[in-house]
Amino acid sequence: MWIGEAAERIRHQYALRTAVKEALDTLPAAVCYFNSSGSVKLCNAVMYRLFRKMAQSDLQSYQELKSALDGCDSSTGIVRDGNVFLFPDGSVWKYSEAPVKTEYGKIYIETVFIDVTELYERRQELKRQSKELKKMYEELKNLSDHMKEAAREQEILNMKSRLHDQMNLGVTAIRQMLRSGTASSENSAAVVQFRRAIQVLQEENSCPQDGLTEFIHDAAVSGIHVKITGQMPKERETLELFLKIMREACVNAARHADATKLFVEVEHGQGWHMLRVTNDGKPPEEAAAPRGGLADLERLVVKEDGRMEICWHPSFVLTVRLPDCVGVRL
Structure with missing residues (x-):
């Protein structure tokens, strides 16, 4: 009787072991249990297949598994990255025990x-x-550094431009003084132009401080009466560029045309501003390409997607058209 009971227990244990083995084989993970001596106690099919890829043999002991793990290198085609193993078929497995x-x-x-x-x-x-x-961050950082350098160069250019304007107006005023025999009080006003040029060099703030009132006063000292029709733009960048153009036109009118009046017309439209400058001086003898200050100003205008046109006959007319987004381009 006891033999039958023992046989039943053996069959039950075998059935239980078989059921556990079948359950393990359904797992997507590779699982193996080793007893205290290192022999395989229970191992699923995935572990057997994985170990055969590693060692080209069947798994028998814990020591064999450890040796296979330690032996992974370029010669086996399996790359080990810590506890992660990259197999030649592209699969990646993470090991733990x-x-x-x-x-x-x-x-x-x-x-x-x-x-x-x-x-x-x-x-x-x-x-x-x-x-x-x-890499993008480094590129942006380099671009930012270049933009800072470009801004610094622009600040220097602004200062040089202001110095150029002040010196030109000063020279023109002195020339007008010598030609017309003005009074000593007017002579002193002409000298002020040179003092202003020196002040530009000494100023720490590189932002232009020229305003419309100052331009009209400087022109008057040079013997040029300015008549403005229309409203000057409110946008700071556009106004500063218009003032640069008006100053250059004023200097050229006094120097080359012996003018006494400068006529400025300003118009605005949907998305654009227009400046037109002429004078009462003698017309140019022939057309010529913009040079010096005018050429520099034309480059600034074009850079802002604007347009500058010069009409030489029957009288000199300088026309500049700018979009309403001056100064926002990179």
Whole structure:
């Protein structure tokens, strides 16, 4: 009788072991348990297949598994990255192990490989994107440094332009003084032009301080009466550029045309501003390409997507058209 009971227990244990084995084989992970001596106690099919790829043999002991893990290198085609293993077929597995104690006090070693192929690929993609972002950051930093340098050069150009304007008006005023025999009080006013030029060199603030009132006063000292029709633009950048153009036109009118009056017309439309400057002096003898200050101003106008036109006959007329977004371009 006891033989039958023993046989039943053996069949029951075998059925239980078979059921556990079949359940393990359905897992997508590779799982293997080793007893205290290092022999395989329970191992699923995924672990057997994975180990055969690593060692080209069947898994028999814990020591064989450890040797296979330690032996992964370029010659086997399996790349190890810490506890992550990259197989030649493109799959990526993460290995872990831990001791497991049963209710009867027996200790087994649980070893597990988990398929982390998708996670690994995402991680690699994140690394690639991070590298690209770092490169973009460096490029943006270099661009920012170049923009700062460009801004500094523009500030120097603004200061030189102001000095050029003041010196030209000063020279023109002195020339008018010598030609017309003006009074000593007017002579002193002419000298003020040169003092202003020196002040420009001494100013720490590089932003232009020229205003419309100051321009009219400077022109009057040079013997030029300015008549303005229309409203000057309210946008600071557009106003400063118009003033530069008016100053250059004033200097040229006094120097080349012996003018006494400068006529300025300002118009505005939907998205644009227009400046037209002429004088009462003698007309040019022939047309000529813009030179010196006019050429520099034309480059500034074109840079702002504007247009500058010069009419030489029957009288000199300078026309500038600018969009209403001057100064916002990189």
